[in-house]
Amino acid sequence: MQTLDAAFSALADPTRRAILSRLALGEATVLELAKPFDMSQPAVSRHLKVLETAGLITRRVEGAKRPCRLASSAIGEIDRWLDMLRQALEQNYNRLDGVLAQMEQEEEGNVK
Amino acid sequence: MSQLTLKTEGDTHVVVTRRFAASPESVYRAHTETALLQKWMTGPDGWSMPVCINETKPGGKIRYEWSDGNGGGFHLTGEYVALEPFSRIVHVERMHLPDPTPDNHIETRFEKDGAGTLMTLRMTLPDAATRTAMLATGMEHGMEASYARMEEVLAA
Incomplete structure (x- = not known):
């Protein structure tokens, strides 16, 4: 989990989130990413470097091009987090069960 | 019977269901009354x-602050969009970590299910990357809670 801090700061930037959003649709080259964001290729490359270091994207070599895609490990981290969110929610809702039991008991008391 | 389900749907949704x-x-009251x-x-x-802080009317403000009792904590702000007693709540929320996360649009439905209630909570994020970011930022807190629980287990 040493990449967590890096992933967190990488995701804090709106441009990098937009780049990830585009990559969620499929692989893209620097040139393809630079166009819709109205950014220079070096600027896009800097963002990609941050995302790659954080382990959120991977790049492969295809001739002179280095297309980027979302890293499967990033997707794995999200799945793992979903499990934790499920646990946190389950704790809240287990407590809610107790609150509801008490509410319904009081309700019955009022009716009688 | 109270099994919680949590799954992503499409590129921008997270859907949670739970029976009570x-x-x-x-x-509905337990979701809208401050004391509860x-x-x-x-x-x-x-x-x-x-x-x-929970102003239960369209446009009403929401502010929840959590504390770990040792000076640590975080807060959430939001606004109600629609309230239909006792079946539906629509609100927008964002976490402050301390920078605000993008808005999370949440519809919560309560349906009669036998003698109980089926709750369906549907989160909608602005785009796929925001959902990824939300899950990644939440991960930090989820991890903290898990480590805390793990410590308890190890200490026992």
Whole structure:
């Protein structure tokens, strides 16, 4: 989990989130990413470097091009987090069960 | 019977379902009345919700603050969009970590299910990357809670 801090700061930037959003649709080259964001290729490359270091994207070599895609490990981290969110929610809702039991008991008391 | 389900849907949704052994009216009230919310929406074990501002009307403000009792904590702000007693709540929320996360648009439905209630909570994020970011930022807190629980287990 040493990449967590890096992933967190990488995701804090709106441009990098937009780049990830585009990559969620499929692989893209620097040139393809630079166009819709109205950014220079070096600027896009800097963002990609941050995302790659954080382990959120991977790049492969295809001739002179280095297309980027979302890293499967990033997707794995999200799945793992979903499990934790499920646990946190389950704790809240287990407590809610107790609150509801008490509410319904009081309700019955009022009716009688 | 109270099994919680949580799954992503499409590129921008997270959907949570849970059954409760109480009427939709009780479950709705537990989600909208301040005194009741502070009893259960307290997060990880040992945490509390000292501040719970909850103006239950369209446009009404939401502010929840959580504390770990040792000076640590975080807060959430939001606004109600629609409230239909006792079946539906629509609100927008964002976490402050401390920078605000992008808006999370949440519809919560309460449906009669036998003698109880089926709750369906549907989160909508602005885009796929925001959902990824939300899950990644939440991960930090989820991890913290898990490590805390793990410590308890190890200490026992």
